[in-house]
Amino acid sequence: MGTRTRLEVPGIGEIGGWLARPEAAPRGGLVVVQEIFGVNAHMRAVTDRYARDGLLALAPALFDPVERDTELAYDEAGFEGGRALAASLGFDRAVAIVEAAAAQLRTLLAEEAPDRDAAVGVVGFCWGGTVAYLANTRLGLPAVSYYGARTVPFLDEPLRAPMLFHFGGRDHSIPEADIEAHRRAKPEAEVHVYDAGHGFNRDVDPRHHDEASARQAHRRTLDFLQRSLAPAART
Template sequence: MTGTKTIATTSGDGQFNAYYAEPAGAPKAAIIVIQEIFGVNAGIRRKCDTLAAAGYLAVAPDLFHKIAPGIELDPDLPNEMQQALELMGRFNQDAGIRDIEATIRAIRDEHGADTRVGVVGYCLGGRLAFMTAARTDVDASVGYYGVGIDGLLVEKNAIARPVLLHIPEEDHFVDKAAQARMHDGLDDHPKVTLYDYPGEDHGFATEFGQRRSDASARLADERTMAFFAEHLG
Protein backbone atom coordinates (compact mmCIF):
# COMPACT_ATOMS: atom_id res chain seq x y z
CA MET A 1 0.00 0.00 0.00
CA THR A 2 1.28 3.46 -0.88
CA GLY A 3 0.24 6.94 0.09
CA THR A 4 1.25 10.25 1.61
CA LYS A 5 1.52 11.05 5.30
CA THR A 6 2.33 14.25 7.15
CA ILE A 7 5.29 14.44 9.54
CA ALA A 8 5.81 17.14 12.17
CA THR A 9 9.15 18.96 12.18
CA THR A 10 11.44 18.44 15.18
CA SER A 11 10.90 22.06 16.20
CA GLY A 12 7.14 21.59 16.18
CA ASP A 13 6.60 24.69 14.09
CA GLY A 14 5.60 23.01 10.85
CA GLN A 15 5.10 19.80 8.93
CA PHE A 16 6.01 18.17 5.65
CA ASN A 17 4.74 15.36 3.46
CA ALA A 18 6.36 11.97 2.97
CA TYR A 19 5.65 9.17 0.52
CA TYR A 20 4.96 5.89 2.32
CA ALA A 21 5.17 2.43 0.78
CA GLU A 22 4.05 -0.29 3.17
CA PRO A 23 4.65 -4.04 2.82
CA ALA A 24 1.83 -6.55 2.64
CA GLY A 25 2.48 -7.80 6.18
CA ALA A 26 4.13 -6.38 9.27
CA PRO A 27 7.34 -4.59 8.25
CA LYS A 28 10.59 -6.24 9.29
CA ALA A 29 12.18 -2.78 9.58
CA ALA A 30 11.87 0.70 8.09
CA ILE A 31 14.04 2.42 5.49
CA ILE A 32 14.00 6.13 4.73
CA VAL A 33 14.72 6.86 1.08
CA ILE A 34 16.52 10.18 0.75
CA GLN A 35 15.86 12.06 -2.45
CA GLU A 36 18.23 13.39 -5.08
CA ILE A 37 18.07 17.05 -6.03
CA PHE A 38 15.05 16.18 -8.19
CA GLY A 39 12.55 15.81 -5.36
CA VAL A 40 10.43 12.81 -4.46
CA ASN A 41 9.90 11.91 -8.09
CA ALA A 42 8.84 8.69 -9.80
CA GLY A 43 12.28 7.16 -9.42
CA ILE A 44 12.40 7.73 -5.67
CA ARG A 45 8.88 6.37 -5.29
CA ARG A 46 9.92 3.28 -7.26
CA LYS A 47 12.83 2.81 -4.85
CA CYS A 48 10.31 2.88 -1.99
CA ASP A 49 7.96 0.45 -3.71
CA THR A 50 10.80 -2.03 -4.30
CA LEU A 51 11.79 -1.91 -0.63
CA ALA A 52 8.16 -2.43 0.41
CA ALA A 53 7.97 -5.48 -1.84
CA ALA A 54 10.99 -6.82 0.06
CA GLY A 55 9.16 -6.44 3.38
CA TYR A 56 10.30 -3.03 4.56
CA LEU A 57 8.31 0.08 5.40
CA ALA A 58 9.80 2.67 3.02
CA VAL A 59 9.39 6.40 3.56
CA ALA A 60 10.60 9.26 1.35
CA PRO A 61 10.28 12.66 3.07
CA ASP A 62 9.92 15.78 0.94
CA LEU A 63 13.13 17.50 2.00
CA PHE A 64 12.54 20.45 -0.34
CA HIS A 65 9.27 21.32 1.38
CA LYS A 66 10.53 24.75 2.48
CA ILE A 67 11.76 25.84 -0.94
CA ALA A 68 9.73 23.86 -3.51
CA PRO A 69 7.15 21.62 -1.84
CA GLY A 70 6.08 18.62 -3.87
CA ILE A 71 8.44 19.30 -6.75
CA GLU A 72 9.32 16.46 -9.13
CA LEU A 73 12.03 16.98 -11.74
CA ASP A 74 13.50 14.91 -14.57
CA PRO A 75 17.33 14.95 -14.77
CA ASP A 76 17.21 14.10 -18.48
CA LEU A 77 15.58 17.48 -19.26
CA PRO A 78 18.24 20.25 -19.29
CA ASN A 79 15.92 22.95 -17.95
CA GLU A 80 14.80 20.71 -15.08
CA MET A 81 18.39 19.72 -14.31
CA GLN A 82 19.24 23.41 -14.06
CA GLN A 83 16.25 23.99 -11.80
CA ALA A 84 17.40 21.11 -9.58
CA LEU A 85 20.91 22.57 -9.29
CA GLU A 86 19.42 25.92 -8.31
CA LEU A 87 17.31 24.24 -5.62
CA MET A 88 20.39 22.47 -4.33
CA GLY A 89 22.05 25.84 -3.90
CA ARG A 90 19.14 27.05 -1.77
CA PHE A 91 18.72 23.88 0.29
CA ASN A 92 19.69 23.94 3.97
CA GLN A 93 21.35 20.58 4.55
CA ASP A 94 21.34 20.87 8.34
CA ALA A 95 17.59 21.43 8.20
CA GLY A 96 17.34 18.41 5.92
CA ILE A 97 19.01 16.24 8.57
CA ARG A 98 16.53 17.54 11.12
CA ASP A 99 13.69 16.49 8.81
CA ILE A 100 15.24 13.04 8.42
CA GLU A 101 15.48 12.83 12.21
CA ALA A 102 11.81 13.84 12.43
CA THR A 103 11.01 11.02 10.00
CA ILE A 104 12.93 8.52 12.15
CA ARG A 105 10.94 9.69 15.18
CA ALA A 106 7.62 9.50 13.34
CA ILE A 107 8.32 5.92 12.26
CA ARG A 108 9.23 4.87 15.79
CA ASP A 109 6.26 6.70 17.28
CA GLU A 110 3.96 4.76 14.96
CA HIS A 111 5.65 1.36 14.94
CA GLY A 112 7.43 1.20 18.30
CA ALA A 113 10.53 2.72 19.85
CA ASP A 114 12.57 -0.41 19.11
CA THR A 115 11.85 -0.29 15.36
CA ARG A 116 15.07 -0.57 13.40
CA VAL A 117 15.43 2.23 10.86
CA GLY A 118 17.87 2.54 7.98
CA VAL A 119 18.43 5.21 5.37
CA VAL A 120 19.41 5.01 1.72
CA GLY A 121 20.17 8.13 -0.28
CA TYR A 122 21.18 9.12 -3.78
CA CYS A 123 23.31 12.08 -4.94
CA LEU A 124 22.39 14.79 -2.41
CA GLY A 125 20.70 11.97 -0.53
CA GLY A 126 23.97 10.01 -0.49
CA ARG A 127 25.66 12.92 1.24
CA LEU A 128 22.75 13.27 3.66
CA ALA A 129 22.88 9.53 4.40
CA PHE A 130 26.48 9.96 5.57
CA MET A 131 25.49 12.98 7.67
CA THR A 132 22.55 11.03 9.12
CA ALA A 133 24.90 8.23 10.16
CA ALA A 134 27.07 10.74 12.01
CA ARG A 135 24.33 12.87 13.57
CA THR A 136 21.42 10.55 14.45
CA ASP A 137 20.73 7.15 15.99
CA VAL A 138 19.79 5.56 12.65
CA ASP A 139 20.66 1.85 12.58
CA ALA A 140 22.25 1.55 9.12
CA SER A 141 23.00 3.95 6.26
CA VAL A 142 23.65 3.57 2.54
CA GLY A 143 24.82 6.32 0.21
CA TYR A 144 24.94 6.19 -3.57
CA TYR A 145 27.31 8.67 -5.26
CA GLY A 146 27.22 11.10 -2.39
CA VAL A 147 28.74 14.48 -3.26
CA GLY A 148 31.24 16.22 -1.00
CA ILE A 149 31.64 13.41 1.53
CA ASP A 150 35.39 14.03 1.53
CA GLY A 151 34.58 17.39 3.11
CA LEU A 152 32.62 15.70 5.91
CA LEU A 153 35.33 13.35 7.13
CA VAL A 154 35.71 15.36 10.34
CA GLU A 155 32.40 13.75 11.36
CA LYS A 156 33.49 10.16 10.81
CA ASN A 157 34.34 9.50 14.45
CA ALA A 158 30.68 10.03 15.34
CA ILE A 159 29.64 7.09 13.14
CA ALA A 160 28.78 4.19 15.44
CA ARG A 161 26.56 2.06 13.18
CA PRO A 162 27.13 0.48 9.78
CA VAL A 163 27.53 2.60 6.65
CA LEU A 164 27.83 1.49 3.01
CA LEU A 165 28.92 3.87 0.25
CA HIS A 166 28.71 3.24 -3.51
CA ILE A 167 31.32 5.23 -5.49
CA PRO A 168 31.27 5.46 -9.30
CA GLU A 169 34.85 6.01 -10.41
CA GLU A 170 33.94 8.39 -13.27
CA ASP A 171 31.59 10.57 -11.21
CA HIS A 172 31.72 14.01 -12.83
CA PHE A 173 30.61 15.58 -9.52
CA VAL A 174 33.20 13.73 -7.39
CA ASP A 175 36.66 13.71 -8.96
CA LYS A 176 39.38 11.11 -8.44
CA ALA A 177 41.13 13.22 -5.81
CA ALA A 178 37.94 13.44 -3.77
CA GLN A 179 37.41 9.70 -4.12
CA ALA A 180 40.97 9.10 -2.91
CA ARG A 181 40.32 11.28 0.13
CA MET A 182 37.20 9.25 0.89
CA HIS A 183 39.18 6.02 0.77
CA ASP A 184 42.06 7.46 2.80
CA GLY A 185 39.67 8.71 5.45
CA LEU A 186 37.25 5.79 5.62
CA ASP A 187 38.90 2.53 4.51
CA ASP A 188 40.09 1.82 8.04
CA HIS A 189 36.82 2.81 9.72
CA PRO A 190 35.33 -0.31 11.34
CA LYS A 191 31.76 0.67 10.50
CA VAL A 192 32.18 1.92 6.92
CA THR A 193 32.36 -0.09 3.69
CA LEU A 194 33.12 1.48 0.29
CA TYR A 195 32.47 -0.11 -3.09
CA ASP A 196 33.94 1.34 -6.28
CA TYR A 197 32.30 1.03 -9.71
CA PRO A 198 34.83 1.34 -12.55
CA GLY A 199 33.60 3.19 -15.61
CA GLU A 200 30.41 4.39 -13.95
CA ASP A 201 29.22 7.98 -13.62
CA HIS A 202 26.98 9.83 -11.21
CA GLY A 203 23.40 8.56 -11.15
CA PHE A 204 24.17 5.08 -12.47
CA ALA A 205 21.59 3.44 -10.17
CA THR A 206 18.66 5.67 -11.05
CA GLU A 207 15.43 3.81 -11.73
CA PHE A 208 14.62 5.63 -14.97
CA GLY A 209 16.36 7.59 -17.67
CA GLN A 210 19.61 8.01 -19.49
CA ARG A 211 21.91 7.89 -16.47
CA ARG A 212 21.12 4.29 -15.50
CA SER A 213 23.77 1.63 -16.04
CA ASP A 214 21.82 -1.54 -15.52
CA ALA A 215 24.46 -4.12 -14.59
CA SER A 216 26.17 -1.89 -12.04
CA ALA A 217 22.84 -0.65 -10.71
CA ARG A 218 21.71 -4.21 -10.07
CA LEU A 219 25.03 -5.09 -8.40
CA ALA A 220 24.88 -2.03 -6.13
CA ASP A 221 21.25 -2.72 -5.24
CA GLU A 222 22.04 -6.36 -4.43
CA ARG A 223 24.81 -5.19 -2.10
CA THR A 224 22.44 -2.69 -0.50
CA MET A 225 19.75 -5.30 0.12
CA ALA A 226 22.30 -7.72 1.62
CA PHE A 227 23.56 -4.90 3.86
CA PHE A 228 20.08 -4.08 5.10
CA ALA A 229 19.25 -7.76 5.60
CA GLU A 230 22.32 -8.08 7.81
CA HIS A 231 21.89 -4.90 9.82
CA LEU A 232 18.12 -4.33 9.90
CA GLY A 233 16.74 -7.83 9.51
Protein backbone atom coordinates in the same frame (compact mmCIF):
# COMPACT_ATOMS: atom_id res chain seq x y z
CA MET B 1 2.00 0.03 -2.81
CA GLY B 2 2.88 3.46 -1.45
CA THR B 3 0.67 6.38 -0.46
CA ARG B 4 1.16 10.07 0.11
CA THR B 5 1.58 11.05 3.73
CA ARG B 6 2.28 14.07 5.91
CA LEU B 7 5.11 14.52 8.37
CA GLU B 8 5.54 17.10 11.13
CA VAL B 9 9.13 18.32 11.49
CA PRO B 10 10.00 20.22 14.69
CA GLY B 11 11.10 23.76 13.93
CA ILE B 12 10.17 23.43 10.26
CA GLY B 13 6.50 22.48 10.05
CA GLU B 14 4.49 20.00 8.04
CA ILE B 15 5.87 18.45 4.85
CA GLY B 16 4.72 15.76 2.48
CA GLY B 17 6.17 12.36 1.79
CA TRP B 18 5.65 8.92 0.30
CA LEU B 19 5.10 5.97 2.66
CA ALA B 20 5.32 2.38 1.40
CA ARG B 21 4.40 -0.62 3.53
CA PRO B 22 5.50 -4.22 2.98
CA GLU B 23 2.88 -6.94 2.67
CA ALA B 24 4.07 -8.71 5.82
CA ALA B 25 5.25 -7.26 9.13
CA PRO B 26 8.21 -4.97 8.39
CA ARG B 27 11.69 -6.17 9.29
CA GLY B 28 12.92 -2.59 9.67
CA GLY B 29 12.38 0.99 8.64
CA LEU B 30 14.13 2.98 5.93
CA VAL B 31 14.20 6.70 5.24
CA VAL B 32 14.68 7.19 1.49
CA VAL B 33 16.40 10.48 0.69
CA GLN B 34 15.69 11.94 -2.72
CA GLU B 35 17.95 13.25 -5.43
CA ILE B 36 17.74 16.96 -6.27
CA PHE B 37 14.70 16.28 -8.47
CA GLY B 38 12.25 15.81 -5.58
CA VAL B 39 10.08 12.88 -4.56
CA ASN B 40 9.13 12.22 -8.16
CA ALA B 41 7.78 9.06 -9.80
CA HIS B 42 11.24 7.48 -9.80
CA MET B 43 11.85 8.09 -6.09
CA ARG B 44 8.36 6.83 -5.27
CA ALA B 45 9.13 3.66 -7.23
CA VAL B 46 12.44 3.27 -5.38
CA THR B 47 10.59 3.60 -2.07
CA ASP B 48 8.01 1.04 -3.17
CA ARG B 49 10.79 -1.37 -4.10
CA TYR B 50 12.26 -1.25 -0.61
CA ALA B 51 8.79 -2.02 0.77
CA ARG B 52 8.62 -5.07 -1.49
CA ASP B 53 11.95 -6.05 0.07
CA GLY B 54 10.26 -6.10 3.48
CA LEU B 55 11.04 -2.63 4.81
CA LEU B 56 8.69 0.10 5.96
CA ALA B 57 9.97 2.89 3.71
CA LEU B 58 9.37 6.64 3.90
CA ALA B 59 10.60 9.25 1.43
CA PRO B 60 10.11 12.70 2.98
CA ALA B 61 9.68 15.62 0.59
CA LEU B 62 12.81 17.44 1.68
CA PHE B 63 12.27 20.47 -0.53
CA ASP B 64 8.79 21.24 0.86
CA PRO B 65 10.12 23.90 3.29
CA VAL B 66 11.42 25.78 0.24
CA GLU B 67 9.01 24.77 -2.54
CA ARG B 68 6.19 22.29 -2.09
CA ASP B 69 5.56 19.24 -4.25
CA THR B 70 8.78 19.56 -6.26
CA GLU B 71 9.15 17.16 -9.18
CA LEU B 72 11.84 18.24 -11.63
CA ALA B 73 12.76 16.91 -15.06
CA TYR B 74 16.12 15.28 -15.81
CA ASP B 75 17.31 18.18 -17.95
CA GLU B 76 19.50 21.23 -17.46
CA ALA B 77 16.64 23.28 -16.04
CA GLY B 78 15.89 20.48 -13.60
CA PHE B 79 19.51 20.22 -12.54
CA GLU B 80 19.79 23.97 -11.98
CA GLY B 81 16.48 24.16 -10.14
CA GLY B 82 17.35 21.21 -7.93
CA ARG B 83 20.75 22.61 -7.04
CA ALA B 84 19.16 25.91 -6.06
CA LEU B 85 16.55 24.19 -3.89
CA ALA B 86 19.19 22.04 -2.18
CA ALA B 87 21.31 25.10 -1.45
CA SER B 88 18.30 26.97 -0.07
CA LEU B 89 17.28 24.08 2.18
CA GLY B 90 20.79 23.40 3.48
CA PHE B 91 22.12 20.22 5.03
CA ASP B 92 21.10 21.07 8.60
CA ARG B 93 17.41 21.26 7.74
CA ALA B 94 17.71 18.18 5.56
CA VAL B 95 19.12 16.17 8.48
CA ALA B 96 16.36 17.51 10.75
CA ILE B 97 13.77 16.20 8.29
CA VAL B 98 15.46 12.78 8.20
CA GLU B 99 15.42 12.74 12.00
CA ALA B 100 11.66 13.41 12.03
CA ALA B 101 11.07 10.77 9.35
CA ALA B 102 13.07 8.21 11.35
CA ALA B 103 11.05 9.03 14.46
CA GLN B 104 7.80 8.53 12.56
CA LEU B 105 9.03 5.18 11.25
CA ARG B 106 9.94 4.05 14.76
CA THR B 107 6.43 4.89 15.93
CA LEU B 108 4.89 2.94 13.05
CA LEU B 109 7.24 -0.01 13.60
CA ALA B 110 6.27 -0.19 17.26
CA GLU B 111 2.65 -0.49 16.13
CA GLU B 112 3.11 -2.81 13.15
CA ALA B 113 6.00 -5.04 14.30
CA PRO B 114 6.04 -4.78 18.10
CA ASP B 115 7.81 -8.11 18.61
CA ARG B 116 10.68 -7.54 16.17
CA ASP B 117 12.71 -4.75 17.80
CA ALA B 118 13.05 -3.35 14.29
CA ALA B 119 15.50 -0.51 13.69
CA VAL B 120 15.61 2.34 11.17
CA GLY B 121 18.25 3.12 8.55
CA VAL B 122 18.60 5.61 5.72
CA VAL B 123 19.50 5.44 2.04
CA GLY B 124 20.15 8.48 -0.14
CA PHE B 125 20.93 9.19 -3.76
CA CYS B 126 23.17 11.91 -5.23
CA TRP B 127 22.66 14.98 -2.99
CA GLY B 128 20.61 12.67 -0.80
CA GLY B 129 23.63 10.40 -0.51
CA THR B 130 25.44 13.15 1.37
CA VAL B 131 22.36 13.71 3.54
CA ALA B 132 22.34 9.97 4.34
CA TYR B 133 26.00 10.15 5.38
CA LEU B 134 25.24 13.10 7.67
CA ALA B 135 22.32 11.16 9.15
CA ASN B 136 24.91 8.58 10.16
CA THR B 137 27.41 11.00 11.67
CA ARG B 138 24.83 13.26 13.33
CA LEU B 139 21.91 10.95 14.11
CA GLY B 140 23.60 7.57 14.43
CA LEU B 141 21.54 5.92 11.68
CA PRO B 142 22.95 3.04 9.60
CA ALA B 143 23.31 4.64 6.19
CA VAL B 144 23.75 3.86 2.50
CA SER B 145 25.07 6.62 0.24
CA TYR B 146 24.70 6.31 -3.51
CA TYR B 147 27.20 8.58 -5.31
CA GLY B 148 27.05 11.38 -2.73
CA ALA B 149 29.27 13.99 -4.33
CA ARG B 150 29.29 16.52 -1.49
CA THR B 151 30.53 14.34 1.36
CA VAL B 152 34.25 15.21 1.25
CA PRO B 153 33.95 18.43 3.32
CA PHE B 154 32.31 16.39 6.09
CA LEU B 155 34.73 13.46 6.23
CA ASP B 156 36.10 14.71 9.55
CA GLU B 157 32.78 13.83 11.20
CA PRO B 158 33.08 10.38 12.84
CA LEU B 159 30.72 7.59 11.86
CA ARG B 160 28.24 6.57 14.54
CA ALA B 161 26.74 3.52 12.81
CA PRO B 162 27.50 1.12 9.94
CA MET B 163 28.09 2.92 6.62
CA LEU B 164 27.97 1.81 2.98
CA PHE B 165 29.14 3.93 0.02
CA HIS B 166 28.34 3.22 -3.64
CA PHE B 167 30.37 5.15 -6.23
CA GLY B 168 30.54 5.14 -10.00
CA GLY B 169 34.05 4.75 -11.34
CA ARG B 170 33.12 6.95 -14.31
CA ASP B 171 31.35 9.59 -12.22
CA HIS B 172 32.98 12.92 -13.11
CA SER B 173 31.44 14.61 -10.07
CA ILE B 174 33.30 12.24 -7.72
CA PRO B 175 36.90 11.81 -8.94
CA GLU B 176 39.01 8.85 -7.91
CA ALA B 177 40.91 11.02 -5.43
CA ASP B 178 37.67 11.77 -3.59
CA ILE B 179 36.76 8.09 -3.44
CA GLU B 180 40.18 7.32 -1.98
CA ALA B 181 39.66 10.13 0.54
CA HIS B 182 36.56 8.28 1.74
CA ARG B 183 38.52 5.03 2.09
CA ARG B 184 41.27 6.74 4.09
CA ALA B 185 38.95 8.74 6.33
CA LYS B 186 36.46 5.92 6.92
CA PRO B 187 38.32 2.58 6.90
CA GLU B 188 35.48 1.00 8.87
CA ALA B 189 32.96 1.80 6.11
CA GLU B 190 32.05 -0.47 3.22
CA VAL B 191 32.99 1.13 -0.13
CA HIS B 192 32.11 -0.21 -3.58
CA VAL B 193 33.02 1.28 -6.97
CA TYR B 194 31.13 0.29 -10.13
CA ASP B 195 31.90 0.53 -13.82
CA ALA B 196 29.28 3.24 -14.21
CA GLY B 197 28.75 6.97 -14.04
CA HIS B 198 26.71 9.22 -11.79
CA GLY B 199 23.06 8.29 -11.27
CA PHE B 200 23.49 4.66 -12.32
CA ASN B 201 20.49 3.58 -10.22
CA ARG B 202 18.13 5.98 -12.03
CA ASP B 203 16.36 3.51 -14.30
CA VAL B 204 14.11 6.15 -15.86
CA ASP B 205 17.12 8.02 -17.25
CA PRO B 206 18.86 5.96 -19.97
CA ARG B 207 21.72 8.48 -20.19
CA HIS B 208 22.86 7.54 -16.69
CA HIS B 209 21.33 4.18 -15.79
CA ASP B 210 23.53 1.08 -15.66
CA GLU B 211 21.43 -1.99 -15.01
CA ALA B 212 24.21 -4.36 -13.93
CA SER B 213 25.66 -1.87 -11.47
CA ALA B 214 22.22 -0.98 -10.12
CA ARG B 215 21.34 -4.63 -9.50
CA GLN B 216 24.61 -5.36 -7.74
CA ALA B 217 24.40 -2.23 -5.60
CA HIS B 218 20.82 -3.04 -4.61
CA ARG B 219 21.79 -6.56 -3.53
CA ARG B 220 24.64 -5.17 -1.46
CA THR B 221 22.34 -2.55 0.03
CA LEU B 222 19.79 -5.14 1.12
CA ASP B 223 22.51 -7.33 2.64
CA PHE B 224 23.94 -4.30 4.47
CA LEU B 225 20.53 -3.30 5.82
CA GLN B 226 19.75 -6.83 6.94
CA ARG B 227 22.97 -6.88 8.95
CA SER B 228 22.83 -3.30 10.19
CA LEU B 229 19.18 -3.20 11.25
CA ALA B 230 19.31 -6.52 13.09
CA PRO B 231 19.08 -6.22 16.90
CA ALA B 232 22.53 -7.81 17.32
CA ALA B 233 24.08 -4.98 15.31
CA ARG B 234 22.82 -2.46 17.85
CA THR B 235 23.88 -4.10 21.12
